Amino acid sequence: MEVSIQLPKNFEEQTVRELLEQEWLVPRKVRHFLRTRKNVLINGEPALFHFPVKSGDIVTLQFEPEDYPTPAILLGDASTIDVLFEDEHLIILNKPIGMKTHPNQPDENDTLLNHLAAYLAAKDQIPYVVHRLDKETSGAILFAKNPFVLPILGRLLERKEIYRRYQAVVSGHLKESLSIRKKIGRDRHDRRKRVIDEQRGDVAVTHVDVANYLKKTNKTTIYCVLETGRTHQIRVHLASIGHPIVGDPLYHSKPVGRLMLHAYELHLTHPFTGQTIVAIASPSLW
Template sequence: MELSIQLPKNFKEQTVRELLEQEWLVPRKVRHFLRTRKNVAINGEPALFHFPVKSGDVITLLFEPEDYPTPAILLGNKSIIDVLFEDEHLIILNKPIGMKTHPNQPDEKDTLLNHLAAYLAPKNQVPYVVHRLDKETSGAILFAKNPFVLPILGRLLESKKIYRRYQAVVSGNLVESLTIRKKIGRDRHDRRKRVIDERRGDVAVTHIEVESYLKKTNQTTVYCVLETGRTHQIRVHLASIGHPIFGDPLYHPNSIGRLMLHAYELHLTHPFTGEIITAIAEPSLW
């Protein structure tokens, strides 16, 4: 695998070593091989790790197959893929409702990851999961297209630099916007579910913005912005304040129809180009 990346305009001058270790999070073992094999170039010229790099420079990295072993993914149906944004490093898809993000068993091939693998196969690329959406949730979801960018996107996610905005329809009249800060843990009685667990749970923060109240159906449309990414976070948080999401089979089992939760918007700053990427997943819930 060979990657050529041009450093953006606002890039702070540093050494090749600092770039690989601190900015691009290249694993120590891979950095060692890049150095010993002399597989780094600046503007087409071989480079040592103490060489400086600056804005506008093109950095080329040559990886051997053993540096990043290719995962085995069964190929699905590429026609299912709905692309919202794509370049050589990452891809944002519009996930259909009722589809798992990735397989849990080696023989599964009807998940979004399988279908994306089929879409990328003609380009000799393999997808990598950056984050996931619940099976019942539709909308924008981000994947890496190579193992090199995967930890960089993971760091952006952990540092809250990937913005995710969801639409939801909840039961009852949610009068005002609020932020829910309640720890979430596993339900000891039902392995499928999560519960509020302030003692043993993980920190979870969800910002809720009220859009409108539908008096006829006694429902409220809301936007939800995640500050953390716990399993079922939005679903558990809204249910915990007495406003479960309509159609939720786990946390509002008496309602019918699809889970009314949709990852409507995702945006981030591209880690290599500095471009602001905004993906809107249509159609929306309302």
């Protein structure tokens, strides 16, 4: 695998070592091999780790197969893939409802990851999961297209530099926008579920913006923005305030129809180009 990146205009001059270690998060073992094999080029010329790199330089990294072991992913159906954005490093998809993000067993081949692996096989690329959506949730989801960019995207996610906005329809009249700050933990009685657990749970914050009250059906359309990314976070938080998501098979006492939760928008700044990427997953819930 070879990766070539032209450093953007706002790039601050630094050494090759600083770039690989601090900016691009290349693992120590892989950095060692890049150095000993002389597999780092600047503008086509071999570079030592103390060499400076600056805006406009083209940095090329030449990886060997053993640097990043290839994961085994069964190929699914490439025709199911709905691409919202794609370049050589990352891809954003519109996940259909009722499809798992990734396999939980090695023989599964009907998840979004399997289908994406089939789509990328023709390009000699392999997908890597950056974050996930519940099986019942539809919408925008981000994958890495190589193992090099995966930790960089993971850091953006940890730093809350990937903006995700969801649409949902909840039962009842939610009268005002609010932020829900309640810790979430595992349900000891049902392994599928999560519960509010202020003693042992993980910090979770969901910002809720009311869009419209549907008086005839006594439902409220809302937008949600995650500050944290706990399993079932939006679903558990909304159920905890008495407004479960319509159609939720786990947290609604009378689920009817599909889970009305949709990852509508995903924004991020591309880690290499500085481009602002805005992906909108249509159709929306309303």
